[in-house]
Amino acid sequence: xxxxxxxxxxxxxxxxxxxxxxxxxxxxxxxxxxxxxxxxxxxxxxxxxxxxxxxxxxxxxxxxxxxxxxxxxxxxxxxxxxxxxxxxxxxxxxxxxxxxxxxxxxxxxxxxxxxxxxxxxxxxxxxxxxxxxxxxxxxxxxxxxxxxxxxxxxxxxxxxxxxxxxxxxxxxxxxxxxxxxxxxxxxxxxxxxxxxxxxxxxxxxxxxxxxxxxxxxxxxxxxxxxxxxxxxxxxxxxxxxxxxxxxxxxxxxxxxxxxxxxxxxxxxxxxxxxxxxxxxxxxxxxxxxxxxxxxxxxxxxx
Amino acid sequence: xxxxxxxxxxxxxxxxxxxxxxxxxxxxxxxxxxxxxxxxxxxxxxxxxxxxxxxxxxxxxxxxxxxxxxxxxxxxxxxxxxxxxxxxxxxxxxxxxxxxxxxxxxxxxxxxxxxxxxxxxxxxxxxxxxxxxxxxxxxxxxxxxxxxxxxxxxxxxxxxxxxxxxxxxxxxxxxxxxxxxxxxxxxxxxxxxxxxxxxxxxxxxxxxxxxxxxxxxxxxxxxxxxxxxxxxxxxxxxxxxxxxxxxxxxxxxxxxxxxxxxxxxxxxxxxxxxxxxxxxxxxxxxxxxxxxxxxxxxxxxxxxxxxxxxxxxxxxxxxxxxxxxxxxxxxxxxxxxxxxxxxxxxxxxxxxxxxxxxxxxxxxxxxxxxxxxxxxxxxxxxxxxxxxxxxxxxxxxxxxxxxxxxxxxxxxxxxxxxxxxxxxxxxxxxxxxxxxxxxxxxxxxxxxxxx
Numbered sequence: 152x153x154x155x156x157x158x159x160x161x162x163x164x165x166x167x168x169x170x171x172x173x174x175x176x177x178x179x180x181x182x183x184x185x186x187x188x189x190x191x192x193x194x195x196x197x198x199x200x201x202x203x204x205x206x207x208x209x210x211x212x213x214x215x216x217x218x219x220x221x222x223x224x225x226x227x228x229x230x231x232x233x234x235x236x237x238x239x240x241x242x243x244x245x246x247x248x249x250x251x252x253x254x255x256x257x258x259x260x261x262x263x264x265x266x267x268x269x270x271x272x273x274x275x276x277x278x279x280x281x282x283x284x285x286x287x288x289x290x291x292x293x294x295x296x297x298x299x300x301x302x303x304x305x306x307x308x309x310x311x312x313x314x315x316x317x318x319x320x321x322x323x324x325x326x327x328x329x330x331x332x333x334x335x336x337x338x339x340x341x342x343x344x345x346x347x348x349x350x351x352x353x354x355x356x357x358x359x360x361x362x363x364x365x366x367x368x369x370x371x372x373x374x375x376x377x378x379x380x381x382x383x384x385x386x387x388x389x390x391x392x393x394x395x396x397x398x399x400x401x402x403x404x405x406x407x408x409x410x411x412x413x414x415x416x417x418x419x420x421x422x423x424x425x426x427x428x429x430x431x432x433x434x435x436x437x438x439x440x441x442x443x444x445x446x447x448x449x450x451x452x453x
Numbered sequence: 454x455x456x457x458x459x460x461x462x463x464x465x466x467x468x469x470x471x472x473x474x475x476x477x478x479x480x481x482x483x484x485x486x487x488x489x490x491x492x493x494x495x496x497x498x499x500x501x502x503x504x505x506x507x508x509x510x511x512x513x514x515x516x517x518x519x520x521x522x523x524x525x526x527x528x529x530x531x532x533x534x535x536x537x538x539x540x541x542x543x544x545x546x547x548x549x550x551x552x553x554x555x556x557x558x559x560x561x562x563x564x565x566x567x568x569x570x571x572x573x574x575x576x577x578x579x580x581x582x583x584x585x586x587x588x589x590x591x592x593x594x595x596x597x598x599x600x601x602x603x604x605x606x607x608x609x610x611x612x613x614x615x616x617x618x619x620x621x622x623x624x625x626x627x628x629x630x631x632x633x634x635x636x637x638x639x640x641x642x643x644x645x646x647x648x649x650x651x652x653x654x655x656x657x658x659x660x661x662x663x664x665x666x667x668x669x670x671x672x673x674x675x676x677x678x679x680x681x682x683x684x685x686x687x688x689x690x691x692x693x694x695x696x697x698x699x700x701x702x703x704x705x706x707x708x709x710x711x712x713x714x715x716x717x718x719x720x721x722x723x724x725x726x727x728x729x730x731x732x733x734x735x736x737x738x739x740x741x742x743x744x745x746x747x748x749x750x751x752x753x754x755x756x757x758x759x760x761x762x763x764x765x766x767x768x769x770x771x772x773x774x775x776x777x778x779x780x781x782x783x784x785x786x787x788x789x790x791x792x793x794x795x796x797x798x799x800x801x802x803x804x805x806x807x808x809x810x811x812x813x814x815x816x817x818x819x820x821x822x823x824x825x826x827x828x829x830x831x832x833x834x835x836x837x838x839x840x841x842x843x844x845x846x847x848x849x850x851x852x853x854x855x856x857x858x859x860x861x862x863x864x865x866x867x868x869x870x871x872x873x874x875x876x877x878x879x880x881x882x883x884x885x886x887x888x889x890x891x892x893x894x895x896x897x898x899x900x901x902x903x904x
Contacts, residue, residue: 219744222719242507309543393530394537397545398493398522409525412498413659415738416715 214423221419236423245427248406253431254317255402256385259324263332263381264374271336272362276343286337289330297327297390308395317400320392324385332377339373340366375442383432403428491520492783495534496550498525499770501604501810504800505791512799513790519783535775539564544777547784551773553590556600557853557860559773560593566774567597571785578789582814586841587769590854600771601792605812606734607756607765607837608667614752616643616727630668630696630757633728637704640727649704651726652697655713656876658858658868663766664730666857667756669693670847671764676859676896679850681903683896685871686889694885698878710880722747730757732768733837736830737807753833760848766857767841769813812838852903863899870895
């Protein structure tokens with residue numbers, strides 16, 4: 152800001168201006184350093200991208216090889232490609248698993264949002280008394296490792312006759328993700344300027360109207376980030392899914408581990424299954440990409 | 454204002470309660486109980502199980518009207534699930550695949566339904582056709598049959614006929630371990646990148662200790678003697694482990710401490726090793742040209758020995774019925790079908806004879822179609838299984854039934870821990886003696902519960 156004013160003032164008084172050649176030199180020097188730094192950052196960013204992407208690329212490549220090629224050491228990268236592993240997946244009936252995962256993830260994410268938005272409103276925009284204690288309470292529900300709660304949960308679910316029921320997973324994932332969602336949404340909502348809310352109130356907007364028409368559009372990137380995280384966590388959850396479901400309600404991660412065998416080769420099929428199972432998450436991520444970048448860089452993690 | 458803040462508090466309280474109370478809202482029953490025309494089967498994802506999943510609908514379900522829902526899990530998860538299901542009487546599964554190791558333990562816990570009456574009633578099933586040691590391994594202490602075998606195996610030595618011939622070596626049908634060690638040294642490096650022998654070095658009671666316990670047995674050692682005195686650091690046990698470790702270190706596969714069945718199968722089928730001592734069921738894969746580069750080049754010899762006459766292990770995957778099932782009738786029909794001659798013929802006709810789940814019936818080996826497909830290894834497999842003595846696998850009497858394992862629940866942990874230290878010795882950290890002294894202490898803790 153200061154630089155611009157100085158410059159504009161300098162332009163206004165030509166006699167004090169340094170010779171044009173010197174100015175050009177100065178600007179060029181500055182551009183060079185920033186360009187060099189830019190190249191450095193680009194190379195670094197690409198290097199990191201490649202490092203992070205390499206295992207995924209390897210997984211996809213392996214999924215396109217036959218089992219014997221997938222298991223060779225040193226690896227045979229140029230081996231013949233085939234789609235037979237994907238065919239095997241569909242022969243084994245992957246659809247019910249994906250549908251179950253979708254119900255559990257989408258269902259629980261929607262429930263989480265319905266509960267977390269009003270809750271975080273009451274913790275940030277119009278904080279209730281002792282709201283920090285409430286925040287701590289939410290966090291404290293994540294202190295216990297899930298494995299420690301497994302047995303009581305199993306027994307409760309069994310007594311309720313809800314074993315192997317997808318509704319059980321929806322409820323579980325909702326309660327598991329709710330504290331995270333409340334924490335994230337709180338920090339996003341805390342960024343909503345009070346003035347806007349006051350203006351809305353003066354214009355006669357009620358609580359619901361304020362949330363829907365004023366708060367939500369501002370917090371949309373945060374909302375996208377929160378939903379995606381909840382979706383990913385529920386989609387990938389394995390422990391409760393493997394213990395609480397058996398035949399009808401099993402989710403995609405259970406389908407995935409079924410390929411691990413103590414006899415025979417399974418790497419290529421496992422990679423194909425892993426690729427297929429991670430696709431929905433990737434699609435969700437791409438769909439929300441622009442919102443996500445803003446959400447993740449502005450909100451909870453700043 | 455007051456009402457609004459009240460509403461907010463209530464919303465918060467409801468949210469808080471939901472995040473604490475995890476489940477249990479009672480409504481709606483999930484299971485498929487009551488529907489006797491469908492059964493739930495839990496099984497491991499071995500190739501033979503994947504085959505049966507493919508064939509069930511058009512054969513079993515079509516004939517009987519019983520729908521079979523399969524769940525496939527890895528071995529460890531399967532064990533956990535069955536244990537959980539039975540212990541809490543949830544009754545989610547009507548049939549589960551279990552290994553020979555579980556049968557004596559689980560039957561003693563009262564978790565499994567005895568199957569003799571079902572097998573005897575069905576004359577077509579021909580119970581007498583089942584290979585004796587397999588029946589023995591799948592029977593409980595009370596002598597009742599608790600698992601109907603799906604497929605069985607022993608262990609033998611697989612070697613490259615062409616490589617040995619080129620070096621002028623003949624492998625005897627009944628080799629000793631000293632002979633095998635000598636051959637391993639001779640063929641090491643016979644082709645570029647080829648090692649002498651593949652032996653499992655991957656830690657795990659069912660990985661490294663499957664072949665290694667058979668070596669211990671034939672060297673005259675044992676985990677426990679009849680009255681549960683541990684013998685883990687006794688001279689024969691130590692001699693066997695030293696022999697095994699030294700052989701792997703000198704002429705074994707690279708990265709032996711991470712090589713289990715899968716890695717060895719791969720090394721052998723890619724021509725990276727000249728010999729391999731492992732499960733007889735591996736032969737089918739080695740002779741399948743679509744996954745193996747050495748099909749037709751492999752010779753088979755009985756499990757190498759030292760002081761005993763035979764040394765092969767004995768393993769079977771079997772169908773068991775948890776006590777908690779409510780559909781015993783339908784479940785038994787499925788198990789009898791899956792274990793029958795008819796099913797073997799169905800696999801042979803539909804998927805090819807090498808894929809038949811063999812190693813459980815004498816008749817399989819007299820079937821001309823199978824005999825042709827398994828010409829290279831069929832008879833050796835049958836004889837290896839028949840020679841296995843699960844109740845007397847070594848030179849001394851044992852407290853439990855089992856060749857390559859001790860049939861108590863604690864053995865999984867004991868075997869795995871000791872194998873971790875031996876794998877370290879293979880990788881050049883620590884010594885065999887240290888590993889076994891530590892193992893003896895662990896074994897003493899196990900023994901305390903049974904003395």
